[in-house]
Amino acid sequence: MENTVNTIWERLDASYPERISFITEPDPWRFLVTVMLSASTTDAQAVKAASALFALYPDPESVAGAGDEEIGRLIRSAGLWKTKAPRIREVSAYIAEHGLPSSAEELMKLPGIGEKTAACYTEHVFGGNAVIADTHFVRVARRLGFTDTSDRAKAAREIRERFPEDSWSRMSMVLNMHGRTVCRPRPLCASCPVRALCPSSADAV
Ligand code: SF4
Known part of the structure; x- marks a missing residue:
């Protein structure tokens, strides 16, 4: 067997x-946001929505200071924007204040981050196997x-x-x-x- x-x-x-790489974004925060956007949609839609968001809000600080409606307007093509916008803002606010999470455990304490997203982040950012x-x-x-x-x-x-x-x-x-x-x-x-x-x-x- x-x-x-x-x-x-x-x-x-x-x-x-x-x-085989679906999301190739090299910046860890942008990668994380793109993975969060990919929930229940295609990677192509997630990348498109992420590009729209990053064009106006290029870093965690600016997203942390944006309104959920504004974030939602930019990421709408990825679907579930009412759930995704506040989570992306809160995760960005955490990173703006504390820096990038250094482990999957730290990441999973943030809103909307499950095992799958944490595993993607660990693999992409730290080169670990997940x-x-x-x-x-x-x-x-x-x-x-x-x-x-x-x-x-x-x-x-x-x-x-x-x-x-x-x-x-x-x-x-x-x-x-x-x-x-x-x-x-x-x-x-x-x-x-x-x-x-x-x-x-x-x-x-
Ligand atoms: S398509 Fe899926 S179910 Fe069918 S043979 Fe391949 S692995 Fe098995």
């Missing part, structure tokens, strides 16, 4: 480009037999226990990409590179 899981992972890994268990990741991991839970935190824990640390970030990117493009909610098994091994493939059910 473990051998099959490892073979599936090796084959899937090999079928995706070496570099399991980023978003919806796509968990769906694909379950179908492949990497985990048997749909609970994101539990799935992330199981993956961390099951696979070596140096594979966590890469696996997060590959499973996310696979979930967006092939193993969608309605999976395109006929186009899948691990179809022959997947326990959930259209052939297996």
Whole structure:
């Protein structure tokens, strides 16, 4: 069983480009805001909304001093602006006062920052390895037999226990990409590179 899981992972890994990066923003605060904007929308929409925001409010201090309505107007294309605007303002105010969070734990004390956002930040800013268990990741991991839970935190824990640390970030990117493009909610098994091994493939059910 473990051998099959490892073979599936090796084959899937090999079928995706070496570099997969959805949000490439180098500045840590801007990266964090863009990831917050990406909740429940595409990365492309998040980047577009972030660009509109940064054009007028280029740093944490200026966003901290802006009104929620104004922030919301600029980020509206990313959706859920009534929730996202105050969270982005509060996180920016914290960073303006205290500097960038130095750990995932510190970050997760801020409003609207969950495990997934903290993992993205840790991986991007500190170069650490993190399991980023978003919806796509968990769906694909379950179908492949990497985990048997749909609970994101539990799935992330199981993956961390099951696979070596140096594979966590890469696996997060590959499973996310696979979930967006092939193993969608309605999976395109006929186009899948691990179809022959997947326990959930259209052939297996
Ligand atoms: S074979 Fe189908 S269910 Fe399995 S990973 Fe590929 S697309 Fe998903």
